[in-house]
Structure formats: structure tokens, C-alpha cells
Amino acid sequence: MAARIEDCPLARAVDRIGDWRTLELLHETLNGVHDVRRMRENLGVTAATLRERLDAAVATGLVAPHGDGYRPTELGRSLRPLILVLAAWGNRELEPGRRGLVLVDARTGQEVEPVVVDRHTGRRVDTADHVFRAGPAAGPELRSRYA
Structure with a gap:
């Protein structure tokens, strides 16, 4: 399906x-789960369903076959921050004792809360100080929305 x-x-x-x-x-x-059998067990899916998902992820360049399993590509690894932020967002409405999965500092074991910052300035970008605007390749529809 193509983007609208x-x-x-x-x-x-x-x-x-x-x-x-x-x-x-x-x-x-x-x-670190690269073995297809373990993936299938962890995800609770049939072999056919996992095969479809893996084939789709390979086709979009997010994972690649590696030995007898699969590993994320550089493009797939670049989605890790999104996954971390989505998981934290999913937990924000839950009391700490009701969270099934939390992100922690591997050294201290303390729960952490990811934020999105600008790589160059280190400033948070989830404030009113940062807005979208049309980029140099924007078409008419985006230009009309983000003039």
C-alpha cells in the first residue's frame, strides 16, 4: 500500500x-532473539505467520537473514528509539506496579523514561518550540498545510 x-x-x-x-x-x-524457533515461541504465532512477517520485514529492508536466523539491518536498528518511546508511551497511563515491561538502565537497574532530543543541541523536541514546516521537496498538499 502506498502512502496517501x-x-x-x-x-x-x-x-x-x-x-x-x-x-x-x-x-x-x-x-538478541535471532533464532526463528525462539521468535515463534516468544511471539506465539504459527510458522507460516512468522514466515510472512519475516518475508515482509526482509522485503522492506528491516531485517536480513543471518546464518540460521535473522538480524535487524541498520535501517531496522534505527527504529529502536521509536520502539523505546512507544513502549514508554504505552506505560504512561499505568501505575508502576501494573507495567509488564519497563526500560531500565542496564548498569543500575533503575527505570528510565526516554525523551526525544535534537542531536545537535540536546534540547527536547516535544515542546511548542519545535514545529513542522514544509521541506524543500514538499508537494502542494504539504505546502498548503505547513506554509
Whole structure:
């Protein structure tokens, strides 16, 4: 399925990822699960379903066959921050004692809360100080929205 607005990066990203199950598969590979049998057990899916998901993730360049399993590609690894932030967002409405999965500092074991910052300035970008605007390749639809 093609993005509704071809030059919209959000539409392109969602189109490339497909659905939430792709992120779930990437989460497995990013956590070191590369063996197909273990992936299938962890995800609770049939061999055929996992094969479809893996084939789709390979076709979009997010994972690649490696030995007798699969590993995330550089493109797949670049989605790790998104997965971390989505998981934290999913936990924000839950009391700490009701969270099934939390992100922790591997050295201290303390729970951490990811934020999105600009690589160059280190400033958070989830404030009103940062807005979208049409980029140099924006088509008429995006230009009309983000003039």
C-alpha cells in the first residue's frame, strides 16, 4: 500500500513499517532473539505467520537473514528509539506496579523514561518550540498545510 501523501515522512514511515507486528518482530531481533524457533515461541504465532512477517520485514529492508536466523539491518536498528518511546508511551497511563515491561538502565537497574532530543543541541523536541514546516521537496498538499 502506498502512502496517501507520498512526500509526507510520517505516511512513508507507517507505510514502510506496515503494522504493529513488524515493530514486535524488530523488538525481538533488537533484544538478541535471532533464532526463528525462539521468535515463534516468544511471539506465539504459527510458522507460516512468522514466515510472512519475516518475508515482509526482509522485503522492506528491516531485517536480513543471518546464518540460521535473522538480524535487524541498520535501517531496522534505527527504529529502536521509536520502539523505546512507544513502549514508554504505552506505560504512561499505568501505575508502576501494573507495567509488564519497563526500560531500565542496564548498569543500575533503575527505570528510565526516554525523551526525544535534537542531536545537535540536546534540547527536547516535544515542546511548542519545535514545529513542522514544509521541506524543500514538499508537494502542494504539504505546502498548503505547513506554509
